[in-house]
Amino acid sequence: MLKKERRKMRVRAQIVEHLKIGRAYYLLGLHAPEIARTAEAGQFINIRCAETLDPLLRRPFSFYSIDRDAGIIKILYEVKGRGTEILSKYKVGDFLDIMGPLGRGIDELDNGGIQVILLGGGVGGAPMAALAEKLHECGMRAIRVLLGASTMDRLIPFDVFKSLGIEVSAATEDGSLGYKGFVTDLLKKQLEKFERKDCLVYACGPKEMLKAAAEICRNKGVKCIVLMDALMACGVGACQGCALKVRDEDGVETYVRVCTEGPNFDAREVVWE
Template sequence: MKKYDSQLFELVKKREIAPDIFDFTLKNGEIAKITMPGQFVHIAIPGMVLRRPISVCDVENDCIRIVFRIKGEGTRTLSQAKIGDKFDLLAPLGNGFKVEKGKTYAFVGGGIGVPPMLYSAKQADRAYAVLGFANKDAVILCDDFRAAGCETIVTTDDGSFGIHGFVTDALRDIIDKIDGVCACGPIPMLKAVAELCRENGKPCQVSLEERMGCGIGACLVCACKTKSGDGVEEYKHVCKNGPVFNAEEVVWNG
């Protein structure tokens, strides 16, 4: 059995769940079967030289679900796909969050960093979902996290929905009840979450993104600076060593 492959997927369900944010369900049983929480897919988009890496939001039976935001030409083209269209996905790629049995985790997502947390949260025995958005219009997937059994807390930057504040404000309130944190979102948010975890002695895993080439660790472009226990710095690669890293090893301004 291959660890990953480039294969065709069929778009079987599509919905715009917030302005410019799309929820796609793509069918390929062989790949869906081996896809783990926190991994990503690398999608070939007609007319683009490079594939686009997008995190797996969920896996159900023969299908992989991805939720992405239109960011440029590639994701715009992808958003215009029709049901029945076929896409070449290189998948599943990367390493996901390590979720241990019997422990309580907080799954912290910010904006388009929320979708990658869903499938991972489903693996935990006890989970909080702490989801942060810019405003009410940008709120996505809350019902999915609740349906997955997560105690779900939502924050918005402008207070138009849920708690007025950042995910760290909500995380601080529950930090004593959890054993670890898994997070994905903008770098300033991840830095703040990692700092809060460090202060409270909680292990923190973060999912990072970087402009990517091959997706499998051969071209070395998606570099992330890391530091080992003895202080030696090196560039690891988001596609192969990540996208999930222990927050302690990430050099945030690298």
């Protein structure tokens, strides 16, 4: 439990890129070499968006991209409340107080020769970009990306995936781009093509989407890793605020901390309420 090395950091990081993406999202690049050095896909940073007491807490964001050589980390976020509203006003050259890398990175990558499906709903697609980069770096080529959103304006950019030569399929609820309907419908169709033991699904997005994806995967006997979101106060495991109910192999239900035991969990362990 107690690690001597101080791998978690709190730094003042300079903004090197801040762009509005489509109508809904922002891409924020930060120069934080200390964090980039050990950051893993699936982990997150906790940003202090305001210097004032209101809003009080930091806001967690998962990595969209990690460039160790350049010492740059990127997040892709949506303005959802006052914290992200304030964050969106920062300019290139400004500094932000950030903590990270936090949480467990995704480490279940060692099964060679499998087909990986990355499933992202809305801005939940963001960590899939970092994961795609990591999988690609590990030499994995059998990757498919399925992205969903209510409308095409809310799909995250495809460029990271495209530059890695990864095929992207999109679904929009209004049919403005790609398949008309839910991205989980695409998942279902995709899974019909694969042998279950050879496939692994990573998913991040709204809870309803994750719940649906978990059920589809369970029915097919496919392992699904979900990246969970939660309201967080500390982000480091101290406050126990971000509780998630999980069920172990013996059926015993307990709460775990999304920030510390997660944010990624085997979908079969999550108790979907």
